[in-house]
Amino acid sequence: MRIPLLRIVPDNTSFDFIRFRRISFPISAVMSILAITLYFTHGLNFGIDFKGGTLIEVREKSGPANLAQMRSTIEGLHLGDFQLQQFGGPDEVLIRIAEQPGGEKEQQAAVEKVRQAFGDALDYRRVEVVGPRVSGELLYTGILGMFAAIGAILCYLWFRFEWQFALGAMIANVHDIVLTLGFMSLTQIDFDLTSIAALLTILGYSLNDTVVIYDRIREMLRRYKKMPMTELLNVSINSTLSRSVITHVTVAMSLLALLLFGGQAIHSFTATMMFGVVLVGTYTSVFIASPILIYLGVRTTRALAQDEADAPEAPNTPAARSPARTPSRARR
Amino acid sequence: MLYFARWKAVAILLTAGIVCSFAIPNFVSAERVKGWPEWAQRYVVLGLDLQGGSHILLEVDKSDIVKQRLDTLRGDVIKTLRDAKIVWANAPVIRGNGVEVRLREGPTYDTALAKLRELSQPISNNIVGITGQKTLDVTEAGGGLVRLAPTEASMTERIRQTVDQAIPIIEKRVNGLGLVEPTIQRQGIDRILVQVPGLGDPRQLIDLLGRTAKLEFRLVNQTMSPQQALQSGVPQDSEILCEARERNTGTDASAMKPPECTGGTPILVYKQIMVEGADLTDARASFDQNGRPDVEFTFNASGARKFGQVTQDNLGRPFAIVLDGEVMSAPTIQSAILGGRGQITGNFSIEQAKNLAIVLRAGALPAKLTPIEQRVVGPGLGQDSIAKGKYASYVGAALVVLFMLVTYGLFGLFANVAVVINVGMIFGILSLLNATLTLPGIAGIVLTVGIAVDSNVLIYERIREEVRNGRTAIAAIDAGFTRALATILDSNITTFIAAAVLFFIGTGPVKGFAVTLGIGILTTLFTAFTLTRLIVAYWVRAIRPQYVPI
DSSP: OOOOOOOSSOTTOOOOHHHHHHHHHHHHHHHHHHHHHHHHHTOOEEOHHHHOEEEEEEEESSSSOOHHHHHHHHHTTOOSSEEEEEESEEEEEEEEEOOOSSOHHHHHHHHHHHHHHHGGGEEEEEEEEEOHHHHHHHHHHHHHHHHHHHHHHHHHHHHHSOHHHHHHHHHHHHHHHHHHHHHHHHHTOEESHHHHHHHHHHHHHHHHHHHHHHHHHHHHHHHOTTSOHHHHHHHHHHHHHHHHHHHHHHHHHHHHHHHHHSOGGGHHHHHHHIIIIIIIIHHIIIIIITTTHHHHTHHHHHHHHOSSSOOOOOTTSGGGGSTTTOHHHHOO | OOOOOHHHHHHHHHHHHHHHHTTGGGGSOHHHHHTSOGGGOOOOEEOHHHHOEEEEEEEEOHHHHHHHHHHHHHHHHHHHHHHTTOOEEEEEEEETTEEEEEEOSSHHHHHHHHHHHHTOOEEEETTTEEEEEESEEEEEEETTEEEEEEOHHHHHHHHHHHHHHHHHHHHHHHHHTTOSSOEEEEETTTEEEEEEETOSOTHHHHHHHTOOOOEEEEEBOOSSOHHHHHHHOOOTTEEEEEEOOOOSSSOGGGGSOTTOOSSSOEEEEESOOSEEGGGEEEEEEEEOTTSOEEEEEEEOHHHHHHHHHHHHHTTTSBEEEEETTEEEEOOBOOSOOOSSEEEEOSSOOHHHHHHHHHHHHHOOOSSOEEEEEEEEEOHHHHHHHHHHHHHHHHHHHHHHHHHHHHHHTHHHHHHHHHHHHHHHHHHHHHHHTTOEEOHHHHHHHHHHHHHHHHHHHHHHHHHHHHHHTTOOHHHHHHHHHHHHHHHHHHHHHHHHHHHHHHHHHOOHHHHHHHHHHHHHHHHHHHIIIIIHHHHHHHHHHHHOOSSOOO
């Protein structure tokens, strides 16, 4: 008895990804320019982690919160810029107060003023105060971490593959980060420490995906020394396509659950991850990271370095890989 | 790839079983776990964002330390020159971050300079021993002017020592509040992180930590009124301090710098400290005869002797009790106090009296500490986060499990078994390390479920391909594993690098994410390389399949 199983991607797809680069590259270029423009015009909505200041999450004890009244109460405290935001239920409000001038102590004093103004009417669910010194350092380590991660991963790829692969992966990387930053500017999602975590994870996953395809490309390069690069790349992407799609469906499912039910506290984190991992990461590894190898001249160095090293192993594998197109060429 | 020696199979199952079993204490009631041997009592620690609590980062006030250091240095310079009987042209003064003294040019100059250079000593610390650096830079500015400035290295070392001294005092203060399981640790060179689970309102704690609590008993200078002193100049041996106004938070000391006392009245007191807080052995909140809260203290033997002497010699004069540069009260000495006991009165609330007693018992901090970061999560929000995190995890896991079943059938079931064991192992390792689970950490686990199946997907897709390429079932399965495992390793290492970087740069919740993600990758590699393979190998051996059901 065979139970019919779900096949999201049919067997033996042969989409011409490499040809499609003539469409996907311009699209990516336009999107990247858009993202950069957004970044410079709208900017990121830095949270208190990087900007300093105070964040207070409160719950009105007696029913829905009256935002207008809260606003006027806080205005009366003369604390400079502040924002109120409905957060979760109608009785929950997020109060953000900009960094107070006058050093570390003033930040604490601001919280105290708010507490005194509202007294017992509110339940203080979360209070975060980040002083000017800490916020500067957090931003610095965040940026440093980003570069450290990219650097370390590149070194690893360089070590495991050829430099062309590392370069291709890096271009894909930067593309991912640029688009995700664009998304963050567009949605004005809070950019805080968890956003750095999200960005780094996106980086890791997008690379994870890229590496799976690169692995296949490398394998094909060793096995079919005479296959034209375009075709070789296409076969590699097509034969890993089913895996890429299935994996991203499962990751998307996990993230969707977190996005819908994980609560406000990790909302910006999961939303960013959803965009980065599922939308950009997949697209990048298939449409950017792999086609770009065409321009980086993988084949030439490969052919020189890898003369007789890898003989084809099983007699029945090579020809059948993409039966429609490769039989004559692959049989060496 | 599909052959396992029996001992290997046993080892794999044992490893998985043992690691998973470390998670058991998390699901058993605390009383029962107490009866278990020590090594088995390991838990996943919930982060402050999940259980609620306060995270307060304190920084040592560097300017305070520099000031103390320069004051001592100036004293040392004066003493050195006096001992060598050298007369200066201009007395030593503190200028910028150093001490300057103008010496007389001539024969004494070189001896004086040599003496001053001796003040600079090699820095040693308990980490590397002698560091080869000196404590002071002694420079000649010409015209007999000599400048002594503490080196950067010596100041860093001093800050480090200050933090070392401050930590036990902070511990005492936090414990004095009766808080449960606080963590107090150094961060970097000049910072101390205080974390108190379950503390939803840290105002009292911050008040307690923000005070230096330097207690001094000094005589009041009655030769002139403070106003007179302000006009005609404050005498060398005295200074003007403010009387503490009604204390509400206790951290306002800096807001009312003498001589403009905004709240209380100025008082002229002698600089000489007769008795100090270091001589206290005990302090308790109590009530005075009028029923107002006060703090009663007890001196040690030497303190009691000094206190008795001073009170005996100065009957009828006011005696100022100075705390952190503010005069708490200046009662007139009625009689000699020989028992080594006394009390501090002021306009305290009961709580303030209690706090004061705690800080006096714990002792004075070596320097001022400023809170520079504060993150507080109330218990309600923590519980909500746990509930939401759990719910999201169940939904996410259910979706993935279902999807795998629909996509791969029996092999999907194998994958699901591996994922369940994988999550069990994550919890086991987290418990083993007593690691902290945060809300982003839960997200990390959910995400791991998503990618743990990726390793199975890679293997299964490869098997599908091999089948299409015309291999027999068993050969296809074997080849699928062989080829996919290399890819799994490569692809997971990149994510692991990202997790490692995150671990090193992140703090609190973000670090929690990095931990679960990193552990998740390791367990994923383990299950992919051993468990899944083992399960499939046994299935192959039992069924001898003619076709692969995926």
